[in-house]
Amino acid sequence: xxxxxxxxxxxxxxxxxxxxxxxxxxxxxxxxxxxxxxxxxxxxxxxxxxxxxxxxxxxxxxxxxxxxxxxxxxxxxxxxxxxxxxxxxxxxxxxxxxxxxxxxxxxxxxxxxxxxxxxxxxxxxxxxxxxxxxxxxxxxxxxxxxxxxxxxxxxxxxxxxxxxxxxxxxxxxxxxxxxxxxxxxxxxxxxxxxxxxxxxxxxxxxxxxxxxxxxxxxxxxxxxxxxxxxxxxxxxxxxxxxxxxxxxxxxxxxxxxxxxxxxxxxxxxxxxxxxxxxxxxxxxxxxxxxxxxxxxxxxxxxxxxxxxxxxxxxxxxxxxxxxxxxxxxxxxxxxxxxxxxxxxxxxxxxxxxxxxxxxxxxxxxxxxxxxxxxxxxxxxxxxxxxxxxxxxxxxxxxxxxxxxxxxxxxxxxxxxxxxxxxxxxxxxxxxxxxxxxxxxxxxxxxxxxx
Ligand code: GAL
Numbered sequence: 001x002x003x004x005x006x007x008x009x010x011x012x013x014x015x016x017x018x019x020x021x022x023x024x025x026x027x028x029x030x031x032x033x034x035x036x037x038x039x040x041x042x043x044x045x046x047x048x049x050x051x052x053x054x055x056x057x058x059x060x061x062x063x064x065x066x067x068x069x070x071x072x073x074x075x076x077x078x079x080x081x082x083x084x085x086x087x088x089x090x091x092x093x094x095x096x097x098x099x100x101x102x103x104x105x106x107x108x109x110x111x112x113x114x115x116x117x118x119x120x121x122x123x124x125x126x127x128x129x130x131x132x133x134x135x136x137x138x139x140x141x142x143x144x145x146x147x148x149x150x151x152x153x154x155x156x157x158x159x160x161x162x163x164x165x166x167x168x169x170x171x172x173x174x175x176x177x178x179x180x181x182x183x184x185x186x187x188x189x190x191x192x193x194x195x196x197x198x199x200x201x202x203x204x205x206x207x208x209x210x211x212x213x214x215x216x217x218x219x220x221x222x223x224x225x226x227x228x229x230x231x232x233x234x235x236x237x238x239x240x241x242x243x244x245x246x247x248x249x250x251x252x253x254x255x256x257x258x259x260x261x262x263x264x265x266x267x268x269x270x271x272x273x274x275x276x277x278x279x280x281x282x283x284x285x286x287x288x289x290x291x292x293x294x295x296x297x298x299x300x301x302x303x304x305x306x307x308x309x310x311x312x313x314x315x316x317x318x319x320x321x322x323x324x325x326x327x328x329x330x331x332x333x334x335x336x337x338x339x340x341x342x343x344x345x346x347x348x349x350x351x352x353x354x355x356x357x358x359x360x361x362x363x364x365x366x367x368x369x370x371x372x373x374x375x376x377x378x379x380x381x382x383x384x385x386x387x388x389x390x391x392x393x394x395x396x397x398x399x400x401x402x403x404x405x406x407x408x409x410x411x412x413x414x415x416x417x418x419x420x421x422x423x424x425x426x427x428x429x430x431x432x433x434x435x436x437x438x439x440x441x442x443x444x445x446x447x448x449x450x
Contacts (some may be wrong), residue, residue: 062352063094064341065113065120067106070099071286072309076373080176083368084359091352096120101285102228102409114140119344121353125173127164127338128411129251130418136167141342143170147354153361156379160403164411165340173340174361177375180394181303181335181406182236182327185289185310190217190298191323198325202240202268205328209275212298219275221297223283227426231408231418233301234269234425240329241265244402251405251412253449257442266434273429280429290314292322301327303337303409307390308374318390334401337409338378413448420444 068077074097081093098106103124113119119140125131135141148154148171154162157175165173184205186198194215199205209219224230239247242261249255250262277297280288289306291297293314300306307324310316318324326333341360343353359365366377367386376387376395384392405411410418424440427433 059090060349060352061092061094062122062349062356063096063120064122064356065096065098065106065110066124067098067100067103068124069097071313072289072305072374073101075312076308076369076375079368079372080360080365083365084356087359088352088355091355101226104226104228107415114344117346119347121347121349122341122343122356125340125342126406126410127161127173127175127340128405129414130410131165131173131340131342132167133414135342135344136172140344141172142345142347142350144172144174144343144357145170147171147174147357147361151358151361156381158378158380160336161338161378164336164338164405173342174357175338175340175378176360176366177339177370177373178378178398179303179305179337179339179373179375180398181232181337181409182239182330182333182404183304183306183324184299184301184327185292185306185322185324186299187292187295187297188319188321188323190295198323199328200325200331202328206271208298209272213275218277218291218297219299220272220277221288221291221300222273222276222280223285223288224280224426224429225282225284225287227422227429228408229285229288229302230273230429231422231425232303232406233272234265234421235407235412236301236327236330236335237269237272238262238265238407239333239335239404240327241268244333244404247404250445251407251449253445257438257445262441263434263438266428266437270428270432270434303335304374304390304394306374308372311374311388311390312372318388324390332401334398334403335406336403337406337411339375417444417448420448 064081066077068074077095077097081095085093098109100106106124110123125135153174161175161178162171165171165175184198190212191198194211196208196211199208212219222229222233238250241264246255246261250257277288277291285302285306286309289300289302289309292300293310293316307318310322311318316322341357343350343357347353360369363379363382366379366382370377370382371386371388371391376391376398384395387395407413407418407421421441421444424437424444428437
């Protein structure tokens, strides 16, 4: 396959975080106090059950760590756990999810547990730098080549995805999905009532936004209580202004954040966020998406977990209640966010964790999880008929799109960069100082991208 994600395998930043960014065993690290690891019993098996998957596991537990709690997040996980339990009734599932979008709290709790010698049995991690420059470089996860071989996975996932979860020929995690990050979701009724078409370019976006503003409608919904949501707008503007090829060069260091096109991106980003709701800092991503669902704002730039939230939780119908379009100037590009699961070295229930990976890596597992989650299956042989019009279109578009790794979700650059970028963006949303933001992003690039 020609497309090659510009992954940075520098083994520094998250390694530092893993080893130093947290306290002792079970002290919660630097996670917010609201982050609590909750153990909930496995939901009843409702997903299509078939014969037990394997003879390898015999009782005991498996502790699954993720940040999928609450609306738009947990339905898919629960579906997967139900399927797992139907295949392995003898294994007790401990759902150790920690609330907070994009792993805001979970990543700190995980680092603390790993550091303290109390790892979960399997944990959610984004493919790309987050896995490779973090946990793999720190030698904290087991190599899964045996599982890839026994399950025949190497040619069941796109090569680009296998590359994102591999280092030096060894695979370290299993992708359960592919989320698209460069999507504008919009309220169809607002667009229809105002005779507007979905904007495909920046010019069109600003024309639409001005027309909406003139009618007293909030053009763009943002909920940046957790700053990554604003970082997502910035990364999509970078993708739109630079194009996928140059965007990827930011993560190999071939293109500096000094570049004029990056400055232009920040100016465009600044203009876009002049159209957001006033209470953005008090909302999380679901609260912002809800503004669009309720017709209180017209558009929301978000990953397609928002699609899962709309259809699974709010029972909205794709193409009727909401529409979607690639973020300005990114038609034909695909901001990739892949959720994968890895097994820590020293996991108490490694054999059971492998059974969990087998289920989430199976066609059946992916087709239970992804229609609920809003993502597309990572497997190329999944059953397309299980997906709605959004999912089917996205499955097709992924096949020919230029792939770009997400900065906001840790695939593009080491965790240290993402943290600094989130801080810079958070300040920028408040003060709009382009030069200050550029300086901060440049410093982040210099310290994290080797
Ligand atoms: C991403 C993750 C998605 C979704 C989103 C919001 O990092 O990949 O699956 O959960 O955060 O929490």
